[in-house]
Amino acid sequence: MGKIKIVAFKLGEEEYGLDIHFVQSIEKIQHMTRVPNAPEYVEGVINLRGNVTPVIDLSRRLDLKQTAHSENTRVIITKYEELELGFMVDQVNDVMDVSTDSIEPASSNDMSAAFFEGIAKSEGRLIILLNPAELMLAPSS
Amino acid sequence: MGEFELDYNDFLELFIEESKEHLQSINEELLKLESEPENPAIVNEIFRSAHTLKGMAGSMGFEDLASLTHEMENVLDLVRNSKLGITSEMMDVIFSCVDLIEKMIDSIEQGGDGKEDVTDVVRRLSMIQNPADPFQVRQNSAMQESAAAAVVDFEIDQYQLSVINEAEKTGNKLYQITIQLDKQCVMKSVRAYMVFQAVEELGEIIQSFPPVEQIEEENFDNSFSILLLSHRTTKEIQAQLQPISELSQVIVKERIVKDSTVSNQESTSEGKITKPLTQKQRKEDTSNKKHRSKSIRVDIEKLDHLMNLFSELIIDRGRLEQISRKSDLTELTETVEHMTRISTDLQGLILNMRMVQVEQVFNRFPRMVRDLAKELNKKVQLIIEGKETELDRTVIDEIGDPLVHLLRNALDHGQESTEERVALGKQEEGKVLLKAYHSGNQVFIEVADDGKGIDREKVLHKAIERKVVTQNEAETLTDNQVYSLIFSSGFSTADKISDISGRGVGLDVVKTKIESLGGSISIESEPNKGSMFRIQLPLTLSIIYAMLIKVEDETYAIPFSSIVEITKITKEEISTLYGQKVIQFRGQVVSLVSLKEVFNVPGVETSEQQELFIVIVRKGDKIIGLVVDSVLGQQEVVLKTLGSFLTNLYAISGATILGNGEVALIIDSNQFFK
Known part of the structure; x- marks a missing residue:
């Protein structure tokens, strides 16, 4: 019975999770530079300790309803292979252990299904696990 | 033992470096020789390099290398003595010989033993020398290893023999001078040098034992010997050497060389040619050594790292400047200003350290063009200009392949066949010009040929066939627009696919490569006059001068290199042509591009500004005006990529x-030009 550590966060009312292996840091929202003519879910680029890092709005990427920025809004900096990318989320809840047994594979034929890895059930919470590799694919333009 | 190894490695490094220089010069001179086969100075130059190479290889113990260069030297010797004419087969053999030597040195550099199978080339070389006896391989005289004896028996090679024979005809005699230095002599090489100088005044030095190089490095016991050609008597020679102190013994003996193998053929005053050579050689050797001691080798990665760290510093500097302006503390401001000056100097230095002459890349082209011309059965002269132009190391590494491509293109597609040229009344020999130069913050590299130029109709035909343009579009295109079509992917105008170019993955690759380096490429062409490809490259890739401008609340940077001028206009000055906003600027009609529109800048609807800033930018010889809200000023900025997630963004x-x-x-701004 294996366990994985995830970062759990909120998009609207739903709870999502990312494997902590991919997470570099969690940042407060800071000055964002808009990138013209980029896909609409690209929020902009930020200066992350000297590196210019793109930030995407996760709600929009997943075709969810958008919520306004609040003081709880955070950017989760992820790294997959050599690519660094920030995901803007409404609120970061906690880091938690999830046993692999409790994860149900995503089976729905949702059009964004590729982004989902499964659903974790823990202490009554339902957490949708995201697939960072798929999310971090460069937009085809 | 350890000390010896250290020495050996030092020598090895020196050997590799010098060998490469000599090889390069042999290559260059050989190419020259092909165009001027009658010029004895060139043969001498090659001979000299080959000879030095042989000597070095011998003393380093690379026997294959030594014997190969020795054979090559023999052939060259016959050429310089006019006993052999230069044929193209001979040149081919010598070239392949040079290739082999290069391979050996590469192998040595990579820690190998420098062994290669030389028998075939050696056999071909000896066939040239002596067609009757193809399997005769000459004894190798390169390695003169013997204990230093009081009287040395010199090995005289064929070339020296012919010099001696010639000299003896004019009343010179051959002397062997053996010098014994005083045991207390401290600076042996200086004494030896004085002896050489004195002896040189008397006549011509044919050989010395140990070789001059070794003597200069004090790599000899207390005695050395010189073979001298002179018309003086034994006594006169003795007298000349007498004043030099710390010589314990001077023996001068006349020597007679029996000549049976070499016929006494006419050769033009050899004596005069060789003497300045020995002097020159020595001078060059010493200057090389001096130069070496002033430079060190640095791992390129360290330089890259230094550059990265410095970029970080520049960002902090910008921040400090801002803080000091806000805080209004004189002391802080002064310190920051001082720091700014220093870091500017530092930056210049760091960028400079990364600069390399394009020569590094250009050097291999003469040979390549020669081989290619042969293959295509064309006559081509490659002219290289501005090879001392410097470029950032990272650019240098990348620029080679595109240039190879362009040169191949010029030879294969650009230049007509010899028959066509003759029919057109052109010179049989085509010219390809490879030229590099600086202009502003940019480096230009041009590849021009004097061939048939680009065929507009042929290009258009292909472009329509490949659906790159439509028939209607095709008619409106200017010549230059048509020419640039050959950069579109999958385009090749060669009627038949040849081995050299025209495999369909042609110029589009070149274009992509150049653009990835932050540069651009353009073509000019004139039917029957030729075509020219011009590559424009930034001097450095990491720090650029830029103008910061504002559109609404957003700040953008426009590289200085593309800005022509910044001007202020009133709204009334804008007019429209076919729906396109234009202004008149210095008598030219300039199209306007509103950054606010192309970048969809969100903005508060304000009352229309009466005054507008226009940043005039150029691409090639075309200009357009970018409409911005305000200009913040110029600044040095550190280039950062947006990463692989955001690619192909329009105009960013x-x-x-x-x-x-x-x-x-x-x-x-290049992308605003259509």
Whole structure:
């Protein structure tokens, strides 16, 4: 019975999770530079300790309803292979252990299904696990 | 033992470096020789390099290398003595010989033993020397290893023999001078040098034992010997050497060389040619050594790292400048200003350290063009200009392949066949010009040929066939627009696919490569006059001068290299042509591009500004005006990529971090030109 550590966060009312292996840091929202003519879910680029890092709005990427920025809004900096990318989320809840047994594979034929890895059930919470590799694919333009 | 190894490695490094220089010069001179086969100075130059190479290889113990160069030297010797004419087969053999030597040295450099199978080339070389006896391989005299005896028996090679024979005809005699230095002599090489100088005044030095190089490095016991050709008597020679102190013994003996193998053929005053050579050689050797001691080798990665760290520093500097302006503390301001000056100097230095002459890349082209011309059965002269032009190391590494491509293109497609040229009344020999030069913050490299030029109709035909343009579009295109079509992917105008170019993955690759280096490429062409490809490259890839401008609340950077001028106009000055906003600027009609529109900048609807800033930018010889709200000023910015997630953004080439820590995007104005 294996366990994985995830970062759990909120998009609207739903709870999502990312494997902590991919997470570099969690940042407060800071000055964002808009990138013209980029896909609409690209929020902009930020200066992350000297590196210019793109930030995407996760709600929009997943075709969810958008919520306004609040003081709880955070950017989760992820790294997959050599690519660094920030995901803007409404609120970061906690880091938690999830046993692999409790994860149900995503089976729905949702059009964004590729982004989902499964659903974790823990202490009554339902957490949708995201697939960072798929999310971090460069937009085809 | 350890000490010896250290020495050996030092020598090895020196040997590799010098060998490469000699090889390069042999290559260059050989190419010259092909065009001027009658010029004895060139043969001498090659001979000299080959000879030095042989000597070095011998003393380093690379026997294959030594014997190969020795054979090559023999052939060259016959050429210089006019006993052999230069044929193209001979040149081919010598070239392949040079290739082999190069391979050996590469192998040595990589820690190998420098052994290669030389028998075939050696056999071909000896066949040239002596067609009757193809399997005769000459004894190798390169390695003269013997204990230093009081009287040395010199091995006289064929070339020396012919010099001696010639000299003896004019009343010279051959002397062997053996010098014994005083045991207390401290600076042996200096004494030896004085002896050489004195002896040189008397006549011509044929050989010395140990070789001059070794003597200069004090790599000899207390005695050395010289073979001298002179018309003086034994006594006169003795008298000349007498004044030099610390010589314990001077023996001068006349020597008679029996000549049975070499016929006494006419050769033009050899004596005069060789003497300045020995002097020159020695001078060059010493200057090489001096030069070496002044430079050190640095791992390129360290330089890259230094550059990265410095970029970080520049960002902090910008931030400090801002803080000091806000805080209004004189002491802080002064310190920051001082730091700014120093870091500017430092930056110049760091960038400079990364600069390399394009020569490094250009050097291999003469040979390549020669081989290619042969293959295509064309006559081509490659003219190289500006090879001392410097470029950033990272650019140098990348620029080679595109240039190879362009040169191949010029030879294969650009230049007509010899028959066509003759029919057109052109010179049989085509010219290809490879030229590099600086202009502003840019480096230009041009590849021009005097061939048939680009065939507009043929290009258009292909472009329509490949659906790159439509028939209607085709008619409206200017010549230059048509020419640039050959950069579109999958385009090749060669009627038949040849081995050299025209495999369909042609110029589009070149274009992509150049653009990835932040440069651009353009073509000029005139039917029957030729075509020219011009590559424009930034001097450095990491730090650029840029103008910061504002559109609404957003700040953008426009590289200085593309800005022509910044001007202020009133709204009334804008007129429209076919729906396109234009202004008149210095008598030219200039199209306007509103950054607010192309970048969809969100903005508050304000009352229309009466005054507008126009940043005039250029691409090639075309200009357009970018409409911006305000101009913040110029600044040095550190280029940062947007990473692999955001690619192919319209008119954005990268980003930079401003003094306040915010990110500003860098505009690639080239993309506004249609």
